[in-house]
Amino acid sequence: MPSRSPDPGVSGWRLGSLRGVPVYLGSSWPIIAVVIVLLFGPPLQRALPELGMGAYAVAALYAVLLLLSVLVHEAAHAITGQLRGYRVSRIVADLWGGHTAYDHADTTPGSSALVAVVGPAANGALAALAWAALPVVPEGVPRLLVLALAWSNGFVALFNLMPGLPLDGGFLVEALVWKVSGSKTTGTVVAGWCGRVVTVALLLWAIVLPLLQGRSPSLVTVVWSLFLASFLWFGATQAIRAGHGRALLARVRLRDVAEPVTVVDDTTPVAALPPGAVVVGNQARGPWGVVEPQALAGVDPAQRAQVPAGAVAVAQPAGWVTSAPSLDVDVTVAVAAVQAASAEQILVVTETQPPEVALVATARLGAALTRADAEQPRP
Structure with missing residues (x-):
């Protein structure tokens, strides 16, 4: 049947x-x-x-x-x-x-x-x-x-x-x-x-x-x-x-919409986080969350050495991590990943040596495509 x-x-x-x-x-x-x-x-x-x-x-x-x-x-x-x-x-x-x-x-x-x-x-x-x-x-x-x-x-x-x-x-x-x-x-x-x-x-x-x-x-x-x-x-x-x-x-390069990011273990204390965008993960789950600046601002300065980064990270949907040959290719792979994961941002790991890791926000990707469409010659 x-x-x-x-x-x-x-x-x-x-x-x-x-x-x-x-x-x-x-x-x-x-x-x-x-x-x-x-x-x-x-x-x-x-x-x-x-x-x-x-x-x-x-x-x-x-x-x-x-x-x-x-x-x-x-x-x-x-x-x-x-x-x-x-x-x-x-x-x-x-x-x-x-x-x-x-x-x-x-x-x-x-x-x-x-x-x-x-x-x-x-x-x-x-x-x-x-x-x-x-x-x-x-x-x-x-x-x-x-x-x-x-x-x-x-x-x-x-x-x-x-x-x-x-x-x-x-x-x-x-x-x-x-x-x-x-x-x-x-x-x-x-x-x-x-x-x-x-x-x-x-x-x-x-x-x-x-x-x-x-x-x-x-x-x-x-x-x-x-x-x-x-x-x-x-x-x-x-x-x-x-x-x-x-x-x-094809008119938009992945590097144009990618934000460099640092990936750290989710047990890393907030006080030890580097500046800029941060993604947390562990060996079992892989990269699973993003530390938002607003969440960091809410941590008591006296507790930053004890609070792990994973406690303030925002978990991302399954499938939010994707690979790309490099950040110099077009954004096709990013668009496919965003659609598949229904995510507001995706993590791109390049196949280059050493690999590059970057965040691509849906809003930034959409804005870049809108600009490219406006600049595209019309028949």
Whole structure:
């Protein structure tokens, strides 16, 4: 039995796991299942009247086969991503088909392209297997389902290779532009605009062209075209925004918003604290709190040699400590850490030798990004 998702980022049910990656059925997926049953049930009933209401059960079985196809597609992404060093967090089948969530900040154009192409390749393989099995599949419902599986997976493979985000073909465009220009941000924006072009082309082909030829597109064609177009346009717009957002983050260096800090053991007496910002911690917990100037001012001068720094430190939320290659990189890692920890400030420890340690306050980070946005040239 599937269990309700414990992941706050997923609304749905956990089906199991793949190589340690949780697999979820999103709560929106039943919507598309109902749509499939209502669209394919009636024509199937007319084609095979002997099925009666069983035609709807066959349509439901087809919806399940499509779900399995989606999961195979996403599993290909997840496994390849893991092999390329991605941290894959989940696989979800939902209203829009499915998605695989992973952290791939350190990827390369080649890895990105490889992870993108294996999804459609998996669907192409399923289509080929289903087509090859047709000669030995019994006539009637079994043959009909296998044929539908072959055609639908072939369509999904080709559709996903269309050159625009959020489709896998869009990630191939992004990787190509990234490789040529040296900028992933540029690749994302270009692939996002390609996604908008693909959306318009889809509507022109499916709805406008038949009307110009004097034909009326069927209701099913109109519904599916609008559904796919809304998915594509939304995804393409999000990609363009993400690209512009990364460009903004690239304009601010981490050092510009970082405040040097001293890390001391939480048993250190207040009287022995150095000037400036102070973070306390211990061997068991690591850095866990910040000594605020207001708290220090409230300590009786006669007691400063006895009061430990940990007694006046403000505890910080889990995940408030993050690492960065150096303080000379942009603030992308800081923004991600602030969002993940929901913290007012984060502690950054660099990977340099010796490491640098600094505090980044959310307010200071936000102000720097606001200034950078105001100074950014407008098209």
